[in-house]
Amino acid sequence: MRWSTREIDVRGPRFSAAITMILLAVAIVVQDTVGLVLVAWQVLAFAVATVAGLRWSLYGNLFRFLKRRLGWGPPPATEPEGPPRFAQACGLVFAGAGLVAIVLGADLVGWVLVGIVLALSSLLALTGICVGCELYLLGERLRSRGVSSG
């Protein structure tokens, strides 16, 4: 999987992760229909960012809007889009599987999967560590080993 090397503001993914964290935390606590709708919304957000790119990311656009309105200034650093987009894809897989599990009645499995996404998004939001991004880089390193030795 290789996406564009477009550069993005490093604060964007962290901002998005914070929204994801709050949304999923509320979803896990309240559960029922409201919780399910929140998870479904989050799956949609992951899907948009993964398929259409971070340019179309729902939270990314909210971030850019607030950045303009509140004058958060220029990015302290930029990063390529690939790793955070891959992280969104990881979120999509886990949250999507969780959603399907809950809909099919496997509530515990489903909410544990949602809990994994909560844990990883809070890790990014609160400490800046993006596990999905690290996985992408690891994959890239392994792949380029295949290329250089082949």
Place this chain on the structure above:
Amino acid sequence: MSPVTVRLLIVLAVVAVVTLVGTWWRVRHARLRRPAGSFSDGELEEVGLAGADASVRGLLLSSPTCPPCRAVKAVLAEAADARPAFRWAEVDAAEHLGVARSHHVLRVPTLFVIGPDRRIVARTSGVPSVREMVDLIDEPARVQRAEPHGGRPRTRTLVRDGRRSARR
């Protein structure tokens, strides 16, 4: 306790544990470590840092998509401005897997500060300050002051693979 309270506590516990583990991980990797070990002549040759001169060398293993790597590079460049004898190179870890493996490099950026005797002075996966870098560069000279070395012309080598850097 109602189920909602239990779930609230679970969520808070998960977030708290994740924050603690994440902070510990960051601190651990950002720390400057002083491992034993040295680079071979062949390895230094491979990354473009060979040479019999008495300079301290910096080797940064990076990857094309790695924001902290850029920050480390900026620090290295500034350190080289302050200490012209300091030579440094940046290589893609994926292109030098032998070096990465023999020095147990698991993540990028990993920076090695290598003394004139090819011994590792320090390593870190964090972003050191320029002050720290300059102190490390001065360190071997402080240790063996009996061996004076004059200021050599600045020879900063920047080794990068063409194919990968072209993507930037």
